[in-house]
Amino acid sequence: MNMSTDKSKLTESLYNKDDVCILLPVLNEESSIGQVVEEFVEMGFTDILVYDGNSTDKTREIAENAGAKVIIQSGKGKGQAMIEAFELIEKKYIVMLDGDGTNLPSEVDIVLEPVVSGRADHVIGNRIEKRAPGAFTKLNLFGNNMINLFYRIAFKSNLRDTLTGYHAFTSESIKELDLKEKGFVIETEMIAECHIKEQRVEEVFTTYLPRKDVVETKLHPIKDGYRIIRAVYTYSRFYNPLFFFGIWAFPFFAAFLFFILLSVILRFDQFYLSVFLTLSLFSLIATLQFILTGALADIVARLHRKTYKSVKKISK
Ligand SMILES: Nc1nc2c(ncn2[C@@H]2O[C@H](COP(=O)(O)OP(=O)(O)OP(=O)(O)O)[C@@H](O)[C@H]2O)c(=O)[nH]1
Ligand SMILES: [Mg+2]
Known part of the structure; x- marks a missing residue:
């Protein structure tokens, strides 16, 4: 056998x-x-x-x-x-x-x-x-x-x-x-x-x-x-809300780096400098917003799972 x-x-x-x-x-x-x-x-x-x-x-x-x-x-x-x-x-x-x-x-x-x-x-x-x-x-x-x-x-x-x-x-x-x-x-x-x-x-x-x-x-x-x-x-x-929201932080962070780069390259032109700096700031704020929303939602989700687990244990 x-x-x-x-x-x-x-x-x-x-x-x-x-x-x-x-x-x-x-x-x-x-x-x-x-x-x-x-x-x-x-x-x-x-x-x-x-x-x-x-x-x-x-x-x-x-x-x-x-x-x-x-x-x-x-x-x-x-x-x-x-x-x-x-x-x-x-x-x-x-x-x-x-x-x-x-x-x-x-x-x-x-x-x-x-x-x-x-x-x-x-x-x-x-x-x-x-x-x-x-x-x-x-x-x-x-x-x-x-x-x-x-x-x-x-x-x-x-x-x-x-x-x-x-x-x-x-x-x-x-x-x-x-x-x-x-x-x-x-x-x-x-x-x-x-x-x-x-x-x-x-x-x-x-x-x-x-x-x-x-x-x-x-x-x-x-x-x-x-x-x-x-x-x-x-x-x-x-x-995993940190993943759900956080995934959007990547393209916005890439955009931030891109606009910063453009600002450095075009730093002698006042108009372009202010436009790209504004855009880079907007991208950075969006990046942080997604990470922050994800982190907060992650705490809620973890708490919910913990409560759910406890309720399940008690009801068993
Ligand atoms: N009841 C029911 N069964 C279905 C339906 N569609 C597919 N199935 C069955 O679900 C099982 C999986 O479907 P498949 O078509 O084999 O899907 P798959 O294995 O991902 O794809 P294949 O590579 O084509 O085999 C099979 O037994 C199908 O006959 C449906 O609409 N109703
Ligand atoms: Mg099949």
Whole structure:
């Protein structure tokens, strides 16, 4: 018996499979959903929920035949489906993964272990390290890395794959999150909300395989990438306002240096000197304003988190 089997046995002994809901948000995944559901059935999971986004292929039929419960979402988008599903699930633990066969059901214990052992409220499966050749396009990998770097700075976090589809969490923790995003931004919103709500987030390594079929991707790299970056920035105002406001201090400080330089170069011309000195002063004031606003808001945010943590502790 190797070490990973040992660990898997250990994890299994920590939870009852009937306490877990396997959630699969899907849209037109007929070529992969059957195998994904079957693997979970074979492992002994009894609650497999396929949340369908009005697929036009045989996804629902195949999923049902394989042993899943299928529900059709009311609106549109992966986020909308997940928010709807979270309202219905009553199991203690939820494991969520993509139904396109890119995540391995056999790695379920790896993502569940930190949750069932009580170490984490929310676990994400990092796909970057164990990615198979061709799983990411060059553009997707670059975009993922850039977004994760931005997230790490904005949320002072060490997570390396915030856009993964493989998650495990307690239903108690997911109910605490205020989720609104209807599309692919939902994963970012979930992690950001976990940080805002002082939850313990852990990252584990999971395999990432290429899609079997070449379907038209539902994810638009540029449009969705922009939406995700905008969301990271927007959510950071509650968690790290010094970053949210402070980021604007950089261009204004650069403008200050630029106008000072121009003032020095054109110091013999009274008109230019006064114009550039005024502009440099304005830029310096703006720089300080952003830093000051960020610093003050940071104190408020820290106090809020401290109070939130205490209230949570007391109510437990
Ligand atoms: N219910 C539901 N599921 C969706 C919707 N859009 C995508 N999904 C599912 O969400 C999961 C992730 O979507 P993908 O299109 O694979 O996104 P991705 O993995 O970032 O992109 P790819 O590289 O194309 O695989 C898959 O199981 C999709 O079928 C939707 O509108 N509703
Ligand atoms: Mg996918």
